[in-house]
Amino acid sequence: MRNFAMGRYRPYNTPMHRLDARVKIIALVSLMVAVFLGYGSVPLNFIIYGLIFLGLVVAMIIGKVSFLGVLRAIKAMWFMMIFILLFNVLIPTKGGDYFLIGDFKVYYSSIYNTLYIVFRLFLMLMITSILTATTSPMDMTFGLEFLLTPLKWIKVPVSSFAMILALALRFIPTLTEDTERLMRAQASRGVDFKEGKLKEKIKSITSLIIPLFSSALMRSGDLAIAMECRGYDPKAKRTKFRRKNWRISDTLWLLFFLVIFGGSIALAVLGGKYDFFQMFLDLFK
Amino acid sequence: MPIKIENLFYDYNPNTPFVAHALKDINLEIGENYFYALIGETGSGKSTLVQHLNALLWPSKGTIRIDEHFIDGNNKKLQKKKKKGVKKLRSHVGLVFQFPEYQLFEKDVLKDVAFGPRNFGIKEEEAIQIAKDSLNLVGIDESYYNRAPFELSGGEKRRVAIAGIIALKPKILVLDEPTAGLDPLGEKEMMDLFLKIHQNGTNVILVTHNMDIVLKYAEKVIVMDKGEVKRFVTPLELFQDQEFLNTVAIEPPLVFKVARELIDNGLNLDLKNISDLPSLASEIAKSKGETK
Ligand SMILES: Nc1ncnc2c1ncn2[C@@H]1O[C@H](COP(=O)(O)OP(=O)(O)OP(=O)(O)O)[C@@H](O)[C@H]1O
Ligand SMILES: [Mg+2]
Numbered sequence: 001m002r003n004f005a006m007g008r009y010r011p012y013n014t015p016m017h018r019l020d021a022r023v024k025i026i027a028l029v030s031l032m033v034a035v036f037l038g039y040g041s042v043p044l045n046f047i048i049y050g051l052i053f054l055g056l057v058v059a060m061i062i063g064k065v066s067f068l069g070v071l072r073a074i075k076a077m078w079f080m081m082i083f084i085l086l087f088n089v090l091i092p093t094k095g096g097d098y099f100l101i102g103d104f105k106v107y108y109s110s111i112y113n114t115l116y117i118v119f120r121l122f123l124m125l126m127i128t129s130i131l132t133a134t135t136s137p138m139d140m141t142f143g144l145e146f147l148l149t150p151l152k153w154i155k156v157p158v159s160s161f162a163m164i165l166a167l168a169l170r171f172i173p174t175l176t177e178d179t180e181r182l183m184r185a186q187a188s189r190g191v192d193f194k195e196g197k198l199k200e201k202i203k204s205i206t207s208l209i210i211p212l213f214s215s216a217l218m219r220s221g222d223l224a225i226a227m228e229c230r231g232y233d234p235k236a237k238r239t240k241f242r243r244k245n246w247r248i249s250d251t252l253w254l255l256f257f258l259v260i261f262g263g264s265i266a267l268a269v270l271g272g273k274y275d276f277f278q279m280f281l282d283l284f285k
Numbered sequence: 286m287p288i289k290i291e292n293l294f295y296d297y298n299p300n301t302p303f304v305a306h307a308l309k310d311i312n313l314e315i316g317e318n319y320f321y322a323l324i325g326e327t328g329s330g331k332s333t334l335v336q337h338l339n340a341l342l343w344p345s346k347g348t349i350r351i352d353e354h355f356i357d358g359n360n361k362k363l364q365k366k367k368k369k370g371v372k373k374l375r376s377h378v379g380l381v382f383q384f385p386e387y388q389l390f391e392k393d394v395l396k397d398v399a400f401g402p403r404n405f406g407i408k409e410e411e412a413i414q415i416a417k418d419s420l421n422l423v424g425i426d427e428s429y430y431n432r433a434p435f436e437l438s439g440g441e442k443r444r445v446a447i448a449g450i451i452a453l454k455p456k457i458l459v460l461d462e463p464t465a466g467l468d469p470l471g472e473k474e475m476m477d478l479f480l481k482i483h484q485n486g487t488n489v490i491l492v493t494h495n496m497d498i499v500l501k502y503a504e505k506v507i508v509m510d511k512g513e514v515k516r517f518v519t520p521l522e523l524f525q526d527q528e529f530l531n532t533v534a535i536e537p538p539l540v541f542k543v544a545r546e547l548i549d550n551g552l553n554l555d556l557k558n559i560s561d562l563p564s565l566a567s568e569i570a571k572s573k574g575e576t577k
Contacts, residue, residue: 010302178387184341185388188380189449190372190404207400210390214435 009136016063016134020250021143023257028131030261035123037264040271041278042112048264049119056126063134073125077118085114137169142240160234167223171216178215182208286352286377286456286488288315288338293347293358295333307333309512311347320480320489322499322520325509326534331492332383334509335459338490339378340371351378351457376405379455383462383492385446389434394425394445397434401453412452419448422478440467447475457488464495476502496538500524500561508533525556540565 011017035052039045060067088110098107135143145162152158183193191204270276295308307330315321323331336342337349337356344358354374382388391397398416399409407415420429423444429437434445447463460479464472476498483489493499499506500520508516508523510533516523524530524537527545536542544559553572559565 185382189401207390
């Protein structure tokens with residue numbers, strides 16, 4: 001359970017890791033926007049997705065993010081891809097070019113639509129796995145808290161949410177460790193988690209869940225008492241233990257992603273009106 | 286049941302930045318009919334090693350043979366089929382985990398102890414009878430049978446959990462710090478129980494930090510340090526070798542500390558003759574006689 005290849009924070013010290021978490025979160029949002037927009041013409045869409053893909057590959061190499069997880073995701077997506085393709089082909093579309101399989105019209109647009117969905121999901125997976133692999137949960141929480149500051153003005157308890165998130169993230173490894181330990185302990189009492197009839201399966205799951213809940217509840221009780229003993233007050237103004245220095249490179253990357261954000265929206269809006277790819281080709285005529 | 290471990294390596298989280306080389310080239314041969322202790326500093330790999338003995342962890346490299354069971358960490362193809370025979374091995378090697386009280390889950394004490402035997406295919410009534418016998422052994426009486434395990438005290442939970450493993454009637458009983466956190470009397474009762482089980486023909490491997498227990502109960506002691514087995518000797522041989530003890534940060538039992546202080550203060554004692562309190566006393570008397 002602990003060798004989750006995808007999405008797990010890997011504590012290296014690379015430029016990707018040193019980049020401020022807030023910049024990375026903004027980058028995630030703007031890249032997601034760029035990925036989910038359509039740019040009018042088919043070739044232009046694929047060019048832009050391709051560019052983003054190349055950029056992400058470079059980021060993964062720099063940040064030492066494991067390719068394995070992403071590759072596994074592709075494997076898992078095969079089935080979905082076929083399913084979406086069937087779905088798209090069977091739904092009647094407005095028209096355009098098509099080719100025939102027997103008597104059945106298959107529109108090119110339905111194939112493109114399938115590819116778009118697959119590419120988008122795939123790019124999104126890459127983006128999120130880069131973010132989570134190169135940003136420690138603590139930094140991520142602080143980053144989110146900072147970016148959600150505007151919500152504080154309308155009395156949303158952002159700090160409390162951030163604390164809850166930080167605690168939840170903090171206890172994921174502990175809980176996985178507990179689960180593993182318990183699985184092994186029950187296995188040595190003859191529990192078989194993989195095989196057996198339904199009734200036995202239910203029994204083996206109970207032998208895991210009950211002790212797990214009881215220790216988790218006990219832990220959270222202890223934690224609450226410990227926090228209260230140290231004077232935790234959810235309403236108090238907090239200072240940060242770790243101050244990150246904002247560097248020039250952070251500013252530059254922030255600007256870069258803001259440009260991508262604005263640029264992709266502009267391109268998408270204009271792309272609806274003009275066919276940029278055709279205009280580009282026309283230049284060479 | 287003889288155990289033979291050859292070139293055993295184990296890594297936690299292999300191929301990640303979190304990799305921990307917990308066991309490094311372990312070689313051990315253990316015969317028949319034994320009560321052995323396994324000691325070493327915190328983090329030296331004791332718990333990791335004992336979990337290999339009933340295939341809860343699978344070696345990264347190396348082999349373990351326990352009677353007819355063969356655990357082969359070198360053959361990667363075998364990994365897929367490894368589950369075969371593992372259940373039988375687990376009924377032969379009973380492992381009591383560190384803090385076993387966390388594995389209790391049944392509605393009442395009796396059911397929880399009977400859970401293990403039931404898993405190994407023993408009929409309900411028989412399992413209940415075995416459970417009663419095991420609880421009796423660990424000193425939990427009838428009034429506890431129908432109580433929920435969660436309402437018991439820490440020490441009582443511990444006993445119930447240990448009974449849960451004893452009920453499997455293993456041929457090798459492996460105990461990972463079974464007495465940590467018990468009161469001195471409870472500790473002694475528990476140890477005497479393990480001795481009794483041993484005398485009834487069960488092999489015992491005991492992980493502990495308590496050197497007085499090692500001296501009193503263990504026939505031989507395996508010393509681990511940073512994932513390696515450093516010594517496999519009798520407790521006397523170990524505690525008389527002060528130089529080695531210093532290198533692995535183990536404090537000898539009180540008797541040996543006293544003897545050493547006496548020697549340092551000029552008393553002419555022979556460490557080789559000392560094994561417990563009476564022998565220390567007679568050694569002191571002897572040296573006094575000489576000086577007179
Ligand atoms: N689940 C795990 N993941 C990663 N590393 C681990 C894990 N369990 C143990 N280790 C590491 O393996 C090494 C050996 O641990 P082990 O639990 O076997 O020590 P131990 O000798 O039983 O210590 P103790 O006396 O404290 O019980 C330690 O360095 C530990 O940090
Ligand atoms: Mg241990």
